[in-house]
Amino acid sequence: MARVLLHMCCGPCSITTIKELQSEGLEITGFFYNPNIHPTKEYLRRREGALEVANRFDIKVIMRDQEYDPQKWFRTMCYREENRCFHCYAMRMERAFSIGRKGNFDYVTTTLLYSRMQKHEDIKKLGEDMAQGGSAKFLYRDFRTGWKEGIETSKDWGVYRQQYCGCLYSEGDRYAKEFKETCGLKK
Numbered sequence: 001m002a003r004v005l006l007h008m009c010c011g012p013c014s015i016t017t018i019k020e021l022q023s024e025g026l027e028i029t030g031f032f033y034n035p036n037i038h039p040t041k042e043y044l045r046r047r048e049g050a051l052e053v054a055n056r057f058d059i060k061v062i063m064r065d066q067e068y069d070p071q072k073w074f075r076t077m078c079y080r081e082e083n084r085c086f087h088c089y090a091m092r093m094e095r096a097f098s099i100g101r102k103g104n105f106d107y108v109t110t111t112l113l114y115s116r117m118q119k120h121e122d123i124k125k126l127g128e129d130m131a132q133g134g135s136a137k138f139l140y141r142d143f144r145t146g147w148k149e150g151i152e153t154s155k156d157w158g159v160y161r162q163q164y165c166g167c168l169y170s171e172g173d174r175y176a177k178e179f180k181e182t183c184g185l186k187k
């Protein structure tokens with residue numbers, strides 16, 4: 001049975017992703033490495049959600065809590081804010097490929113391919129490039145086809161659902177309107 005290392009960003013995005021891969025007869029191991037989630041309390045909520053989903057599907061998860069380093073993440077994004085998502089994907093996927101190769105996995109993939117909110121083509125291209133010359137291949141699927149089902153299941157299961165992508169920039173964008181209205185600032 002082929003072994004897949006699945007980078008998991010959160011619980012809701014993992015549901016249809018794991019379900020689809022398991023239905024293909026693949027052996028899945030999760031990998032939780034997300035220094036882009038701020039603040040720490042939010043990281044803990046998403047961590048718990050990811051583990052809850054992994055538990056339901058009976059898969060193991062390699063945790064990299066010891067590498068949760070938002071300061072390092074911000075240093076990497078410094079002066080690259082406009083293109084930060086690309087670098088954010090790259091940081092997490094590079095780590096997944098590194099662990100995937102060390103662990104002799106056949107494939108590496110990511111739940112980021114599930115989200116309609118992410119830059120899907122950038123993620124796909126990064127995965128293809130990172131797999132070049134390495135032992136672990138990139139497993140590409142367009143998991144967005146299961147978007148609705150994933151949302152419904154996460155609600156049914158009561159899995160924590162985040163309100164913004166992850167970093168403080170995205171949190172600021174998410175609440176910008178409310179901030180301006182509350183503070184009486186011009187739109």
Ligand code: SF4
Nearest residue numbers: 085088165166167170
């Ligand atoms: S918006 Fe999301 S993908 Fe983009 S940099 Fe922030 S956490 Fe990463």
